[in-house]
Amino acid sequence: MKLELKVTPDKYLPHRYAGASGDFNPIHIDPEFAQSVGLPQNILHGLWSMAQVARACTSAAGGDPRSLRRLSVQFRGMGLPEQEIEVTGEVVEERDGVVVVKAEARQGDNRIIRNAQAEIATPS
Amino acid sequence: MPVNTAVIGKRYPPFEYEVGKEKVAEYARAVGEDNPVYFDREAARAAGFRDVPAPPMFAVVYSWGSLGAAALDPEVGMNFAMLVHGGQEFEWGEPVCSGDLISTEASVKDVSEKGGMGFYVFETVSLNQEGAEVARGTWTNIVRGVS
Numbered sequence: 314m315k316l317e318l319k320v321t322p323d324k325y326l327p328h329r330y331a332g333a334s335g336d337f338n339p340i341h342i343d344p345e346f347a348q349s350v351g352l353p354q355n356i357l358h359g360l361w362s363m364a365q366v367a368r369a370c371t372s373a374a375g376g377d378p379r380s381l382r383r384l385s386v387q388f389r390g391m392g393l394p395e396q397e398i399e400v401t402g403e404v405v406e407e408r409d410g411v412v413v414v415k416a417e418a419r420q421g422d423n424r425i426i427r428n429a430q431a432e433i434a435t436p437s
Numbered sequence: 438m439p440v441n442t443a444v445i446g447k448r449y450p451p452f453e454y455e456v457g458k459e460k461v462a463e464y465a466r467a468v469g470e471d472n473p474v475y476f477d478r479e480a481a482r483a484a485g486f487r488d489v490p491a492p493p494m495f496a497v498v499y500s501w502g503s504l505g506a507a508a509l510d511p512e513v514g515m516n517f518a519m520l521v522h523g524g525q526e527f528e529w530g531e532p533v534c535s536g537d538l539i540s541t542e543a544s545v546k547d548v549s550e551k552g553g554m555g556f557y558v559f560e561t562v563s564l565n566q567e568g569a570e571v572a573r574g575t576w577t578n579i580v581r582g583v584s
Contacts, residue, residue, distance in 0.1 A: 359522045364469075367492070368470060371492075376472045378475075378491075381529060388525070
């Protein structure tokens with residue numbers, strides 16, 4: 314099993330995710346506000362980026378949401394709209410129908426999620 | 438202002454969230470899911486679910502109300518202007534489906550200080566209407582300039 318997912322969030326993705334998740338922190342949806350607190354522009358929700366890692370995990374296991382047992386991530390560099398994100402990951406351990414995967418998410422050289430670790434139940 | 442370690446272990450009242458089919462679909466679309474089980478009841482039932490299941494990370498939606506009480510607690514005293522979401526973990530149990538009533542309880546798991554940064558760790562435990570655990574979240578927030 315290998316994780317491989319590429320996705321480019323469009324300009325208004327953070328607004329749709331704000332509505333879907335309920336997180337309307339202006340740093341994600343208001344470029345002017347974001348710049349006023351020292352950010353380059355409005356930034357992606359970290360939990361949306363984490364959801365991309367989760368989606369890469371369930372896809373790799375055949376699409377079943379029940380396959381993802383655990384996921385932990387560290388948020389580091391900030392993610393920006395309109396730039397491709399690449400999620401990659403590899404199995405580091407295998408036991409009793411569960412694989413442990415180490416993963417990260419990058420935008421170019423900027424690793425926005427690092428040290429992600431997932432436990433995925435493998436289809437029997 | 439130094440961190441207040443006296444709040445470690447503090448618990449907050451449970452927050453109830455009723456999962457709706459269209460909310461699951463809205464969330465699934467926003468995170469780029471296209472698996473029909475998230476949108477189509479028949480596809481969900483054919484896959485063995487009671488109703489459309491929520492994607493795993495929908496845990497943030499039903500946990501949010503409970504986490505908010507802890508994160509905004511003046512006794513915890515997080516300075517939001519200096520706050521960064523440092524890390525997140527979820528451990529999933531029973532799947533969550535449309536029609537479920539999820540009850541989430543938050544607590545302060547740890548508060549510490551290192552190199553002028555405050556580390557605030559919250560835990561949320563979410564149960565469904567049958568009392569089965571559906572998700573356990575660990576939310577790590579980092580606040581710069583605490584000392």
